[in-house]
Amino acid sequence: MFVRLTEEPALNFEAYFGEMALLVAGDQRVLAEQIRHTIKVAQYPNVRVRMVPxxxxxxxxxxxxxxxxxxxxxxxxxxxxxxxxxxxxxxxxxxxxxxxxxxxxxxxxxxxxxxxxxxxxxxxxxxxx
Structure with a gap:
């Protein structure tokens, strides 16, 4: 799917997630890596990521x-x-x-x-x- 976000014709992608997703107990290293990846992808001009508090x-x-x-x-x-x-x-x-x-x-x-x-x-x- 990444190719569809980075190569023409690139898809527009909008994602919403609940703040609860950041509070779920689990491996903190995995959560940190997921957050880093989300921040990186959210910088693409065709991607919008929004959190519901x-x-x-x-x-x-x-x-x-x-x-x-x-x-x-x-x-x-x-x-x-x-x-x-x-x-x-x-x-x-x-x-x-x-x-x-x-x-x-x-x-x-x-x-x-x-x-x-x-x-x-x-x-x-x-x-x-």
């Missing part, structure tokens, strides 16, 4: 993992993949895509800016190292 409350929570894909040759259509037991379920109906768009819009309103997200990640990295 804990104080966002219910508005910043998704009920499940979502992947929303749009294609330049068909901007009115798209795919949404919804996380479920056993994997990601693909949905192409306009209704499902619209529902995912509304969920992302809600999370986007709650998320930190890309710059503030990088600052938060750098702060967490300092704590870990």
């Amino acid at each position: 804990l104080n966002a409350g219910r508005q910043g929570i998704l009920n499940s993992g979502l992947v929303l894909m749009r294609f330049p040759d068909d901007p009115d259509d798209g795919f949404v993949f919804i996380e479920a037991v056993g994997g990601m379920l693909p949905r192409r109906s306009g209704r499902d895509v619209k529902r995912a768009e509304r969920a992302f819009a809600r999370v986007e309103r709650c998320a930190l800016s890309p710059e503030d997200t990088i600052t938060a990640l750098e702060r967490k990295l300092e704590e870990l190292t």
Whole structure:
């Protein structure tokens, strides 16, 4: 997938994650490496990474993992993949895509800016190292 982010035609990629992901107990070296990698990739001009802080409350929570894909040759259509037991379920109906768009819009309103997200990640990295 990295090639799709770095070589033309490069994909536009926008990702949201909850601050809780930085608080999960586990191998601190692995978390630090993941943070370093996220900071590096977030510098690409076609990538936006945004953190939803804990104080966002219910508005910043998704009920499940979502992947929303749009294609330049068909901007009115798209795919949404919804996380479920056993994997990601693909949905192409306009209704499902619209529902995912509304969920992302809600999370986007709650998320930190890309710059503030990088600052938060750098702060967490300092704590870990």
